[in-house]
Amino acid sequence: MSNAPAIVAAEGPIRRRPVALLELARKNRGVLVGLALVAVLFLVALLAPVISPHDPIATEPDNAYLPPLSPGHALGTDELGRDQISRILWGARISLPVAFVAVAVGLVAGGLIGLISGYAGGLTDLLLMRVIDALLAFPALILAIALVAALGPSLRIAIGIVAIPAYARLVRAVVLQLKQMEFVVATRSLGATPVRIVLRHLIPNLMNPVLVQVSLSAGFAILAEAVLSFLGLGAQPPTPDWGQMITTGRTFLPNDPWLAIIPGVAISITVYSFNLLGDSLRDALDPRLRR
Amino acid sequence: MAFSHLLELENVHTELSLAEGTLRAVDGVSLTIDAGETLGIVGESGSGKSMTALSIMRLLPRSGRIVEGSIRFKDRVLSDLSEDEMEAIRGTEMAMIFQDPMTSLNPVYRTGWQVGEPLRIHRHVGSGEAIATATDLFRQVGIPDAKSRVRHFPHMLSGGMRQRAMIAMGLSMSPSLLIADEPTTALDVTIQAQILDLLRRLNREYGTATILITHNLGVVAGMCDRVIVMYAGRIVEQGRTEDVFSHPEHPYTWSLLRSIPRLDAEPHEPLTPIEGSPPDMVHLPAGCKFQPRCPFAVARCSREEPSLLQVRDQLARCWVTQAGTELNG
Numbered sequence: 009m010s011n012a013p014a015i016v017a018a019e020g021p022i023r024r025r026p027v028a029l030l031e032l033a034r035k036n037r038g039v040l041v042g043l044a045l046v047a048v049l050f051l052v053a054l055l056a057p058v059i060s061p062h063d064p065i066a067t068e069p070d071n072a073y074l075p076p077l078s079p080g081h082a083l084g085t086d087e088l089g090r091d092q093i094s095r096i097l098w099g100a101r102i103s104l105p106v107a108f109v110a111v112a113v114g115l116v117a118g119g120l121i122g123l124i125s126g127y128a129g130g131l132t133d134l135l136l137m138r139v140i141d142a143l144l145a146f147p148a149l150i151l152a153i154a155l156v157a158a159l160g161p162s163l164r165i166a167i168g169i170v171a172i173p174a175y176a177r178l179v180r181a182v183v184l185q186l187k188q189m190e191f192v193v194a195t196r197s198l199g200a201t202p203v204r205i206v207l208r209h210l211i212p213n214l215m216n217p218v219l220v221q222v223s224l225s226a227g228f229a230i231l232a233e234a235v236l237s238f239l240g241l242g243a244q245p246p247t248p249d250w251g252q253m254i255t256t257g258r259t260f261l262p263n264d265p266w267l268a269i270i271p272g273v274a275i276s277i278t279v280y281s282f283n284l285l286g287d288s289l290r291d292a293l294d295p296r297l298r299r
Numbered sequence: 300m301a302f303s304h305l306l307e308l309e310n311v312h313t314e315l316s317l318a319e320g321t322l323r324a325v326d327g328v329s330l331t332i333d334a335g336e337t338l339g340i341v342g343e344s345g346s347g348k349s350m351t352a353l354s355i356m357r358l359l360p361r362s363g364r365i366v367e368g369s370i371r372f373k374d375r376v377l378s379d380l381s382e383d384e385m386e387a388i389r390g391t392e393m394a395m396i397f398q399d400p401m402t403s404l405n406p407v408y409r410t411g412w413q414v415g416e417p418l419r420i421h422r423h424v425g426s427g428e429a430i431a432t433a434t435d436l437f438r439q440v441g442i443p444d445a446k447s448r449v450r451h452f453p454h455m456l457s458g459g460m461r462q463r464a465m466i467a468m469g470l471s472m473s474p475s476l477l478i479a480d481e482p483t484t485a486l487d488v489t490i491q492a493q494i495l496d497l498l499r500r501l502n503r504e505y506g507t508a509t510i511l512i513t514h515n516l517g518v519v520a521g522m523c524d525r526v527i528v529m530y531a532g533r534i535v536e537q538g539r540t541e542d543v544f545s546h547p548e549h550p551y552t553w554s555l556l557r558s559i560p561r562l563d564a565e566p567h568e569p570l571t572p573i574e575g576s577p578p579d580m581v582h583l584p585a586g587c588k589f590q591p592r593c594p595f596a597v598a599r600c601s602r603e604e605p606s607l608l609q610v611r612d613q614l615a616r617c618w619v620t621q622a623g624t625e626l627n628g
Contacts, residue, residue, distance in 0.1 A: 191405045198417045198468065200420055
């Protein structure tokens with residue numbers, strides 16, 4: 009029908025969303041590295057039983073306090089002679105699921121509150137936001153400790169609840185902004201119900217900012233889990249947990265500092281990976297910075 | 300059965316509750332439109348023209364409320380309908396086009412998908428059929444290379460193209476009434492003309508009654524059978540377009556027509572703006588609402604508000620012309 013050559017290029021296959029994420033990774037090095045690091049972390053957690061050289065809770069009292077780079081124990085052993093690298097690898101199996109569940113709780117509950125608050129407005133908005141303010145009034149970790157005390161040793165839920173305000177406020181802010189756009193009224197003028205507008209027209213527009221928040225709050229969740237375990241509120245010995253490994257290692261800092269340093273490095277790398285991914289995604293998705 | 304209009308507004312009052320107080324955005328508007336007709340509603344910002352349109356669609360903002368009057372559409376009283384029944388009418392029997400084509404389309408969806416949205420909502424068609432219909436509609440509204448344009452995201456289209464897509468969306472269910480709220484304001488002049496041409500053509504070909512809301516008198520002159528001039532939420536003049544343009548009977552219309560820049564003016568001849576500023580809708584003056592800015596005002600104007608009465612060939616809300624005086628100056 010048309011003979012304009014420029015149009016032919018536009019006839020390419022329709023690109024789907026997941027591919028768009030890989031596309032971003034290809035263009036933005038931060039996204040690429042962050043995504044790769046996070047993928048490696050998940051692989052480690054998944055494959056820990058396969059790639060660990062030793063049983064993480066098997067004690068070898070004869071081989072206690074081996075320094076890193078000892079034969080057979082690449083990162084040394086702890087005060088009971090347990091292999092450090094195996095404990096670190098298994099520790100990922102504790103930390104990542106906590107992050108996963110905490111993010112899910114924060115995202116679903118916070119997202120729902122933000123959507124309702126932003127779209128309904130008025131008194132509903134006022135009440136919901138005061139609840140969120142109440143949550144925000146406590147420092148995040150104090151609130152998490154209080155929640156653990158109240159809910160029992162269910163760290164993931166407690167950390168998830170702490171993450172709710174960030175999601176609720178983010179989603180509400182974006183919804184308020186979207187509501188100003190004429191397409192919302194325009195879609196209503198076509199006969200769309202409010203539910204359809206929220207589900208099919210607003211939520212897809214929320215994906216980008218929420219994706220950024222998911223990466224950032226996963227980093228926060230891992231750090232919070234480590235802190236709570238460090239304080240003795242998380243996994244109990246002999247479970248290999250990074251935060252709890254630091255607690256034990258603390259006692260031996262003067263003579264055998266690696267016992268505390270190694271899990272600390274593991275936590276840092278994990279948190280850094282998620283934050284790098286989140287920050288780079290934010291930059292890559294920011295339309296103002298897009299070329 | 301007696302002759303009935305497609306749409307009939309009778310003494311409609313719409314209130315907006317704002318922080319500054321409650322204001323009557325629409326104050327006693329009565330109007331009719333018949334099948335196939337084009338009606339222009341003219342007025343400056345805040346004169347109540349958009350609020351009239353949103354009252355008809357029942358899409359008022361949360362702060363807005365119709366407090367009095369009735370709106371009849373095809374023998375149904377719209378205020379009696381439930382929200383579900385109203386949703387069934389929107390998009391199928393009446394549709395609306397908005398001012399800003401930049402934000403009227405959802406940025407995350409392909410234009411074809413969106414233009415097919417009314418079909419999915421009302422006829423529950425599959426996505427393939429919706430896209431096919433959207434392609435067809437794109438052709439009808441003059442979007443070149445419709446087949447590939449339906450796959451484009453809104454940001455890939457120009458403003459005029461997006462407005463065409465909006466029109467396509469509004470027309471997808473062949474409504475009998477189309478309300479176009481300043482459809483050309485955000486577009487540049489050549490594109491404006493194309494969009495108006497398109498609206499006129501669709502009006503002729505499909506007999507879609509069209510309400511064109513604008514602050515541009517030229518747009519009305521070229522396109523509408525009848526025109527309504529609004530000021531401070533009221534209709535101040537109403538009549539056939541040629542009557543209103545050739546001999547305005549309300550000083551506001553008269554001033555509006557005089558303030559249009561003319562091509563045949565002397566070089567450096569100053570423009571003639573309307574003196575004063577639009578009224579504060581929360582604290583309206585007593586009497587005629589235009590009286591503080593009116594060059595013809597007499598003592599009675601600040602005491603009593605005139606009604607909308609027959610003056611020559613049209614209706615006007617003015618003591619001066621109702622008394623037989625001609626507007627000159």
